[in-house]
Amino acid sequence: MQWIENFKDMYAKLDASNLDLLEQFYHPEAVFVDPFHRVQGLPQIKEYFAALYSNVEAISFNYNWQMADDSQVVIGWTMTYQHPRINRGKSVALEGVSRISLQDNLIIQHQDYFDGGSMLYEHLPVLGAAIRFVKGRMVAA
Template sequence: MQWIENFKDMYTKLDAHSLELLDQFYHPKASFIDPFHRIDGLADIKEYFAALYSNVEAIGFNYNWQVAEQSQVVIGWTMTYQHPRINRGREVELEGVSRITLKDGLIIQHRDYFDGGSMLYEHLPVLGTAIRFVKGRMVAA
């Protein structure tokens, strides 16, 4: 499905200065949901991405697999990002899945599923140490 390839290509090009690319894919009343946020409306989605991209030093996606069926698309991905206050500014890798629902050929809902702890909390100085300790204890139990 060419639309999926175009969508994935758009996200590899997206940055704080190219947010107009989202207009080609998202419905004006679209919702974007992840473990930390729910954003409704394309204007607010663009605002969210503007803030996101202005705070990271680098971000990229590798797409691992996909399943498409009429108005639903599910894409597995690996995101790599660098943020100056996370993981001492070193690169972080995160596995996730996007579930996309289309309406009239545009995204009406984009929901990302990923482990918020792996993305953020485990890489913060004090909290990260505590979370890794608890995870280790759970495996050993």
């Protein structure tokens, strides 16, 4: 499906300077949801991405698989990002899935599923050590 390839290309190019690219893919009333946020409407989605891209030093996606029909797209991905206050500024890789619902060939709902702890909390100095300890104890039990 060409739409999916165009969508993935858009995210490969997206940064804080070209957020207008989102207008080609998102419905004006679209909803975007991830484990940390829920925003509705294209202006709010653009604000969300502006804040996201202003805080990261680098971000990229590797797309692992996809499934689609005329109104739904599901894409598995690995996001790699660098943030100066997470993981001592080193790259972090995160596995996730995007579920996208389309209306008139525009995204009306985009929900990202990923482990928020793996993305953020496990890489913070004090909290990360505690989470890794608890996870290790759960595996050993």
